[in-house]
Amino acid sequence: MAQRTTDIIVGLFILAGGAALLVLALQVSGLTLRPGGETYSVQAYFNDAGGLSPRAKVSMAGVTVGRIREVKLDQEMFQARVVIxxxxQYDSIPADSSAIIRTSGLLGEQYIDISPGGDLESLADGDTFYETQSALNIERMISNFASGQGGE
Incomplete structure (x- = not known):
């Protein structure tokens, strides 16, 4: 009887550990088990999308307000087209807001930060951010500095 109780406790412990690993994996990947709510799509064009990837967060004032759906090259403008x-519930973002690619920490993941504007009109489904700031490319900056092109 004592052996059976021990086996049950060990089994429950293993199940709890597996559940904890699943939750950790979902948190790290940005996926969730709950279905997403209603969203609307906007797009932004960047000269350099850096390491942006689908499902990366989109934040405003430090609060996650959305996710990146896709990052593709626009064949006409030769810029990265990002669909967000x-x-x-965040339907009152001013239409003249800007989208900036930022990095979490020094070597963390890249995400889009929305800097609000002052327009009275709000972004709607299908709108485009007119002002964007591309990703900071550290390798390019070091290369320019090393070759003497950075100071002029």
């Missing part, structure tokens, strides 16, 4: 899904 913003949660519908």
């Amino acid at each position: 899904d913003i949660e519908e």
Whole structure:
């Protein structure tokens, strides 16, 4: 009887560990088990999208307001076209807001930070950010500095 109780406790411990690993994996990957709410899509064009990837966060004032749906090259403008899904509850983002690619920490993941504007009109489904700031490319900066092109 004592052996059976020990086996049950060990089994429960293993199940709890597996559940904890699943939750950790979902947190790290940005996926969730709950279905996403209603969203609307906007797009932004960048000269350099850096390491942006689908499902990366989109934040405003440090609060996650959406996720990146796709990052593709626009064949006409030769710029990176980023489609962003913003949660519908954040439907009052000013239309003249800017989208800036930022990095979490020194070597962390890249995400889009929305800097609000002052326009009375709000972004709607299908709108485009007119002002964007591309990713900071550290390798390019070091290369320019080393070759003497950085100071002029």
